[in-house]
Amino acid sequence: MVKVIYFGRLSEVTGTDEEVLDIPEDVSTAGALRHWLDLRFEANGALLEPTVRIAINSKIGFDETSLNNASEIAFMPPVGGG
Amino acid sequence: MVKVIYFGRLSEVTGTDEEVLDIPEDVSTAGALRHWLDLRFEANGALLEPTVRIAINSKIGFDETSLNNASEIAFMPPVGGG
Amino acid sequence: MIRVSDETIDAPKALAAFERDMSDAGAIVSFTGQVRPQSASGEVSTLFLQAYSLMTESGIESALAEAQRRWPLSGVHILHRTGEMRAGETIVFVATASKHRRAAFEAADFLMDYLKTEAVFWKKETTPDGATWIEPRQGDYQDAARWQTEKVE
C-alpha cells in the first residue's frame, strides 16, 4: 500500500488530496504510475505534463525511477513560492 | 547678539557647544567670522578647514555669505550619518 | 530558525525575540509579507497555502545555507504560514542580522526571492469569481534570476 498525494490544482483533477493505493505490480516506475493514474482519473494528460514532478518518499524522481520501497508518492505541479 | 554653535569635535576645540556672541561690525561675512573665531579660540586653523561648513539660520552659507540678519550660526564638521 | 506552520505569525513579536538574541549584531533587516486585499482577479477573501512539509523545509534550509555561505550573518529567522489566511494576515516573516547592513539587506532580499519563487508551496486564491490555484509569475522568476548573474560583494 502506497500513499499518493496530489498537490495544488491536481487535487481538483483527481478529486482528492491524497489516497492510499494498491498499485499493480506491472506499474513499477514513476512514469508508468503517471500513465496508470492519468487513465484511472480520466485526467486527459494532467498527470503527464512535464512540469508536474513526482516525489518518491519526499525526493524528486524521474519517469524511470523505480517504485520499489515507495511508501509515499507525491504529484507536484509547478511550485510558485508562498 | 548671535547664537554660535560648534558641532562635533569643534566643541572640543572651542571648549563650548554654543555661546551667545556680540560680533564686531567689521566681521560681516561667514569667512571673516571663521578667522575671527579661529584666532579668538587659538584653534590653529580648525575653524578654517574647508570641510568645516557654516550654517546661517539653518542654511548652509559660504565664506562670502553676509552675516546680516544672522541669529544663529553653526560650525559643522563633516557629517557622517548616525 | 525556520518554522513552516499554520499558526498565525506575529511579525513584531518575532522581531522583538530576534533583536533580543541578536543584540550584538548591529544591523537587523526584516521582511513581512501580508495577504493583499486585492489581486489581479479582484478582492481576495482568502488565500490558501499548501506545503509538502519535508520538501518545503529542506528547500528553505538549502536557501538559508546558501545565504550563510554568501554573507556574514549573525542569525536568520524564517516563519512561513500555511493553510487558510485572510487579507492583512502575515504569510511570511524573514529577519536577518549581521554586523554589516549591506549583508543583512542582501540576505533578506535573497531569501525572500527564494521563498516567493522557488519554495515548495501551492497557492489558492479565493475571490468573488471563485477559487483559483495561482501559477508562478514570470516576474518572480526574474527576481530570483538576479542572484545568478549579479556580482555579490
Next chain:
Amino acid sequence: MIRVSDETIDAPKALAAFERDMSDAGAIVSFTGQVRPQSASGEVSTLFLQAYSLMTESGIESALAEAQRRWPLSGVHILHRTGEMRAGETIVFVATASKHRRAAFEAADFLMDYLKTEAVFWKKETTPDGATWIEPRQGDYQDAARWQTEKVE
C-alpha cells in the same frame, strides 16, 4: 513619519504600529540599527549622537521625498535616536511598505544609506581609551554612491 529625538526606540512596537497602518500594502521591510558592543577602537561603553534639529530633519525629509519619487511606496516610518546610548540600544529604525517587495527593499536600503552616510549627525564613541568623535568612513560613501550609478527599476 520622521522622528529625530533622544527618546528610546522600540523597533518591534514601531513595526507593529506601521503594519497596522499598512495592512493593505503586502510587503513591509524594516531595518533596525543598534549600537555595536565592539568598534575598531575596542569595547564601546556609550555612543553619543548630536543632530542639528532643523537641518537634520529637512535632510531626512529630502531623502524620503527622493525615495518616494523613485519607488511606489505605501508608507515610510523613520525613527532616529540622538543623545547618549549604550551597546545594544537602537539608533535607527526605518520601515517601508509597498505593494512590491523589490520597492520596499530598495527604498529601505536607499534611506539607510542616506542615514548612515549623509544625514546631519555627529557621533562620539566612548571606549576604554576615552571619547572620540567619529569621522565618516570611505565605505559608507561608496554605499551611498551606488544610487547615483545603479539603474533603478
